[in-house]
Amino acid sequence: MSIDTDIGAESGPGGPGPTTAESRQWTARVRHTAESAFPPDQLLPDRQPAYMASWIYVFGVLTVVSLAWVIITGCILAIMGPSWWHVSSTGHFVNSLHLWSVEFFFFFMVIHLWGKFFMAAWRGNRRLTWATGVIAFLVSVPAAFTGYISQQNFDSQWISTQAKDGINATGAGAVWNVLNFGQMLMWHIVLLPIGVIIIAGLHVLMVRRRGIVPPFAVGDAHSETPVAAPLEEPA
Numbered sequence: 583m584s585i586d587t588d589i590g591a592e593s594g595p596g597g598p599g600p601t602t603a604e605s606r607q608w609t610a611r612v613r614h615t616a617e618s619a620f621p622p623d624q625l626l627p628d629r630q631p632a633y634m635a636s637w638i639y640v641f642g643v644l645t646v647v648s649l650a651w652v653i654i655t656g657c658i659l660a661i662m663g664p665s666w667w668h669v670s671s672t673g674h675f676v677n678s679l680h681l682w683s684v685e686f687f688f689f690f691m692v693i694h695l696w697g698k699f700f701m702a703a704w705r706g707n708r709r710l711t712w713a714t715g716v717i718a719f720l721v722s723v724p725a726a727f728t729g730y731i732s733q734q735n736f737d738s739q740w741i742s743t744q745a746k747d748g749i750n751a752t753g754a755g756a757v758w759n760v761l762n763f764g765q766m767l768m769w770h771i772v773l774l775p776i777g778v779i780i781i782a783g784l785h786v787l788m789v790r791r792r793g794i795v796p797p798f799a800v801g802d803a804h805s806e807t808p809v810a811a812p813l814e815e816p817a
Contacts, residue, residue: 624790633797638701641694642789648687649782653775655680660771664734684726695719703795711788718781725774731760732767742766 633639658676659667667677695715704712731742742760749755759765 620787620791624793625787627790631794631796634794636797638697639794641690641697644690645687645694646782646786648683648690649778651683652680652687653779655683656771656775664732664767668734684729688722688726691719691722698795701795701797705795706792708788708792708795711785711792714781714785714788718778718785721774721777721781725770725778728766728770728774732763732770734763 655676659673659680662670662673662676667673698712698715703715727741727745731738731745746755746760749758749760758769
């Protein structure tokens with residue numbers, strides 16, 4: 583990285599592009615690639631098409647909000663330790679918030695997934711957007727499963743003992759032992775949440791880059807033209 587002492591050579595918003603020396607730096611290339619792929623007005627828009635007033639577009643946001651609550655309550659439980667939610671009424675309350683956040687997360691996500699399936703949300707070069715959403719759902723399933731068997735109660739014992747034979751039959755039990763509380767807890771609070779957050783974040787970025795899929799036009803199941811003119815409304 584070089585130090586530019588010429589203030590006039592620095593390009594600001596709307597100013598000249600990068601110089602030849604600057605364009606050879608990997609930081610400049612990464613910055614300009616990110617700016618071209620995700621312009622600020624697309625990344626943080628202040629207006630959205632009028633057809634987004636439909637309720638079917640709300641469940642994606644509700645899924646993200648539920649995921650945020652899952653992460654917040656999960657971090658509190660991780661800080662206080664796994665036995666805290668058994669011996670403390672406050673811990674039991676936070677654990678209940680965590681559980682119901684997961685329930686709402688899957689409820690909203692399934693509605694969002696089916697809604698976008700019937701809207702053919704992969705239209706308009708949005709295949710990657712659709713794929714990341716489906717993958718996020720698939721990764722969330724083992725994340726929730728490991729959470730249920732990390733409760734240290736009768737439910738977790740029952741779930742783990744009933745699941746072990748099926749998992750062992752696939753051969754995965756040699757590495758993924760559902761009766762090992764420590765291993766399942768680490769998968770639940772580290773590896774799988776990282777996967778869900780990264781894929782869900784990529785999904786949101788793809789939505790910002792390609793835009794929200796419009797509804798079908800009346801009588802045309804293959805058109806991307808919305809039913810009404812896409813009047814702009816404040817986001």
